[in-house]
Amino acid sequence: MKIHFRKIANADEPLQLHETVDVSRVVKGRKDILAVAPLSVDLKALPAGADCVNVVGKLSGEVDMLCSRCLTEVKRPMNVPFAETFKWLKQPVLPDDEDEELIYIKDESVDLIPYVEENFVLHLPDSVLCKAECLGLCQKCGQNLNEGTCSCDNTVIDPRFAGLKDFFK
Numbered sequence: 001m002k003i004h005f006r007k008i009a010n011a012d013e014p015l016q017l018h019e020t021v022d023v024s025r026v027v028k029g030r031k032d033i034l035a036v037a038p039l040s041v042d043l044k045a046l047p048a049g050a051d052c053v054n055v056v057g058k059l060s061g062e063v064d065m066l067c068s069r070c071l072t073e074v075k076r077p078m079n080v081p082f083a084e085t086f087k088w089l090k091q092p093v094l095p096d097d098e099d100e101e102l103i104y105i106k107d108e109s110v111d112l113i114p115y116v117e118e119n120f121v122l123h124l125p126d127s128v129l130c131k132a133e134c135l136g137l138c139q140k141c142g143q144n145l146n147e148g149t150c151s152c153d154n155t156v157i158d159p160r161f162a163g164l165k166d167f168f169k
């Protein structure tokens with residue numbers, strides 16, 4: 001998924017980019033993510049001043065995650081906006097007036113995939129709940145309390161064990 005600075009500068013119309021990207025690799029480290037659908041990438045690249053190209057659009061997909069309280073599977077749609085400006089540097093030295101909004105590229109073309117992946121990862125939820133009022137699991141017997149009560153005495157729950165947060169560490 002490459003864009004070429006010179007081609008875009010000389011084009012009459014914005015370059016449309018539509019691609020499906022396999023992002024399973026970038027979620028490998030996440031134990032709470034069971035699966036990730038191929039990411040549908042819809043971007044538009046257009047010239048934005050001297051040696052600059054604007055790339056805007058959206059990334060859409062879906063992740064299967066585990067509810068952080070009861071560990072049931074939750075499908076979460078992902079709609080991630082994408083907006084980056086790339087500047088062709090032409091020489092391998094950053095200018096003195098470096099603009100933090102820009103991504104400087106020393107080659108004449110740039111592969112967008114790493115930036116797509118990065119934006120996707122940044123928008124992944126840290127955790128999900130199957131529902132806001134999820135009751136979680138019994139700390140003693142593991143019963144899913146959304147599905148029914150158990151016979152354990154849970155009247156006093158040590159707050160240190162109230163969450164399953166540590167499970168994911």
Ligand SMILES: [Zn+2]
Pocket residue numbers: 067068069070071072129130131134135136
């Ligand atoms: Zn839950």
Ligand SMILES: [Zn+2]
Pocket residue numbers: 138139140141142143150151152
């Ligand atoms: Zn129980």
